[in-house]
Amino acid sequence: MTRVLILYYSSYGHVRALAQAEAEGARSVPGTRVDLRRVPETVPEDVRQKAGFVADDTPVATPADLETYDAIIFGTPTLFGMMAGQMKSFLDRAGGLWARNALVGKVAAVFTSTGSQHGGHEATLLSTQIPLQHFGMLIAGMPYTFSGQKSAGGIVGGAPYGAGTIAGADGALVPTETDLAGARFQGAHVARIAARLAVASPAEEAA
Template sequence: MTRVLVLYYSSYGHVRALAQAEAEGARSVPGTHVDLRRVPETVPQEIRQKVGFAADDTHVAAPADLEAYDAIIFGTPTLFGMMAGQMKSFLDQAGGLWAQNALVGKVAAVFASTGSQHGGHEATLLSTQIPLQHFGMLIAGMPYTFAGQTTAESIVGGAPYGAGTIAGADGLRAPSETDLAGARFQGAHVARIATLLAGANLNEEAA
């Protein structure tokens, strides 16, 4: 079985909805086992309740868990044009995996949510890929074979760099069916690539 992890952080539920669609897409590829996990929250519960963060009962992952998967799909909100601090903190704790080259050759992908069409969506997708490349992971985006990302008839999240959604400045806009279709497409795309690479030893001895 090809093992895929969809790992995300979500404040108001938009990224969680995309994560569920990513997992659905990955599961559509025969021979794929998919786990859906979130990174630990760092905001105190009383603050979460005060600002209206969505409740989330998804199991929490630990950095050491990443080694067990053939592919990892990361989801994050956009905060000031970058990934959320909770996701960055999680990745910063994976130094042991980096030191052991434990993630080299694994497939990685990123999806994101932002408040507006020009709120740093693509910057977040691209900058989140940077630490993943330091880990030696192979980056999969959302190619234009998903034609939904090219429409000009409605607001659409996502880009060739990954799936996404636009939540609106007030956070009230739910992911559209096109956004969710893009996430399902990306999940399946990653799972197919991981399946093709399964069994290949891309973690060569250091030169």
């Protein structure tokens, strides 16, 4: 059984919707167990309410949880062209895993949401991959075999670096079916890669 974790932070629900689609895609691959978790919130509850953040009852992960998975797909909104501080704080607390090489060889992928097409969408996908490579993880993007990202029929989130959506400056937009299809594609893509690596590992260790 291949274990895949969808780990995300979401303020207004856009990244959470993509995370659910990522999980759906990963679960479509036979022999895959998928868990959906969020990183801890760092914003006080009264500030969350004033800002209109969406309530989220998804279980919260701890850094120690990451070691038990074959693949981890990280979801974060774009804030000033980078990952959200909540996700960065979570990764900063995973130094013990880095010290033990506990995540080396595991598959990783990233998806995101941003307010506009040029609001740092690709920058967030790429820069979020940097700490994951420091952990020794293997990065999976969203290849062009998902043809939806080549559509010119409207605003499309996502890139070869990962799935995504455009929320609009006021957050009024919701993920399109193409965006959700991209997230499902990426979830399945990561699960298939993790399954292949899990089969190959015993042979490599015996060599």
